[in-house]
Amino acid sequence: MSDLAAPSPRHFGDRLAARVAERESQLVVGLDPDPERLWRALEPGPDAGGASSRADALAQSVLDHCRALIDAVASQCVAAKLQLACFERLGPAGWRVLFDVAAHARSASLLVIADGKRGDVPVSAHAYAQALVGQDEPPGAAGAGLGADATTVSPLLGGDALEPFLDRARRAGAGLFVLVRTSNAGAADVQDLELSDGRPLWERLAEMVAGAGERGARSGLADVGAVLGATAPEHLARARELMPEAIFLLPGVGTQGGDVEELGPAFGPGPAAALITASRSIADAHLEGGGPPERAAAAEAQRLRSLAWSLSG
């Protein structure tokens, strides 16, 4: 983990490690905008333009909300995680907002994680990789891709379905976070199923992650990481054993019940070996403690950043 000052510009693990060291943060702000919980409520407006104009007004409100949230917490964070579902539900205008929010996050020096959990047969996975990771395809549409620094993907369809994501990510110096053990209660239904060798399914997924990653020369971290819910910290030590070089993306802190203090094992290989994502606990901090949402969000982000940083020190 030495020599972080001059990282290779191309490998995701190295890029992330340099960024984490520079910002002293492993915090990822989750952008999951909910039209019913925007900082500035949507004005009812004159309603002259009908459904399409209401959809545009809502899209603008969501964009304003996300920009304000980014501005409030960027100094405490290393990345922004955009929950694609929350943009898709805005209809056609939402995909434009997604791109604008990603641009704003970049302008605040944050890495962009596209949280879409996509997974499909290879030909379609190729198209998803173009949509989320690529910036230079399809032909004739330069700039059509979101150009995310990393994207979350589902392993359910197997190795050949991950390949197109991996190829494109690697060429772009981007990373993948593969679902291994998610933060929801129902995760146990499938991910914990016992295999014939006595292990839970998620351990097999962890092995896929470990086998797919390539190690960055400077950081020692792989370009294929794992999504592991912060709500099940009992799995982290075992997960680290199975994936010694993977970067862990740990959602579920705060509102979903995960405690930062229990995430220590995730940081074994170094400060950039785990990213802690918090969404509602930051965006809704003012509902708990009062005051302007910007100030409450900044304070909560600072608290989470310090906690995580002290764990990995």
Next chain:
Amino acid sequence: MSDLAAPSPRHFGDRLAARVAERESQLVVGLDPDPERLWRALEPGPDAGGASSRADALAQSVLDHCRALIDAVASQCVAAKLQLACFERLGPAGWRVLFDVAAHARSASLLVIADGKRGDVPVSAHAYAQALVGQDEPPGAAGAGLGADATTVSPLLGGDALEPFLDRARRAGAGLFVLVRTSNAGAADVQDLELSDGRPLWERLAEMVAGAGERGARSGLADVGAVLGATAPEHLARARELMPEAIFLLPGVGTQGGDVEELGPAFGPGPAAALITASRSIADAHLEGGGPPERAAAAEAQRLRSLAWSLSG
């Protein structure tokens, strides 16, 4: 399966059964537009407007292609399956094209299947369900949802992650198709893993499907179906045993190697118990046999429709 003439308007299984009977078709045309294989190639154009104008021109070409394909084959089909990845890769303009293609499919009396294979924690699954199934949310944005008649979903995150899709689909008279055993070679990596009880994982997923569905009063078909690759027909008889009321969505016919003739067991419960989807084998039929693409696509669709219909007779 009697009395199909007056189906309940609300239950997906009943709606589909009526539509299949009326059109004598179980064929679903897959819309997976590839910018490099459009029927009418994108004109290079003067390029005055830069990347954004090129992206818009490409989006228009994709829309024209999809409309022409729908017009050519709609009379042979019961539904159109829109591969979301292929619209997302067009950037912000792509989500608009997706909506326009869905509207065109509806105007050609086709059901719309949104093939996104989404799967996320409950709060995000709720947003995806709004995006794809709902038409009346979020508040203030009437018409923001795609309003698909059915959507494909991933079961990897477990039962609580399927619930939001199920709730919304049921209220809209829509259906779900849960990934059970996909058509790609890598499907075996995870879906065929042997569980401690000696069965492959996909059989457990099949049980989730069987447990989640509600039976339509008229058709006897459930509103939760299964995606089963036509490329592994050896699984179909067993899948039917495990999911006696589920509608099977069978991709992989043609280009991916699946043979319609081997799909008989899927139709056990009745003509609407399985849908056969073909994408490239229809859209690219002219590359094989020559002639105008419209005519070749129509002929191939007619061939597939007749084959499937004779199997289920």
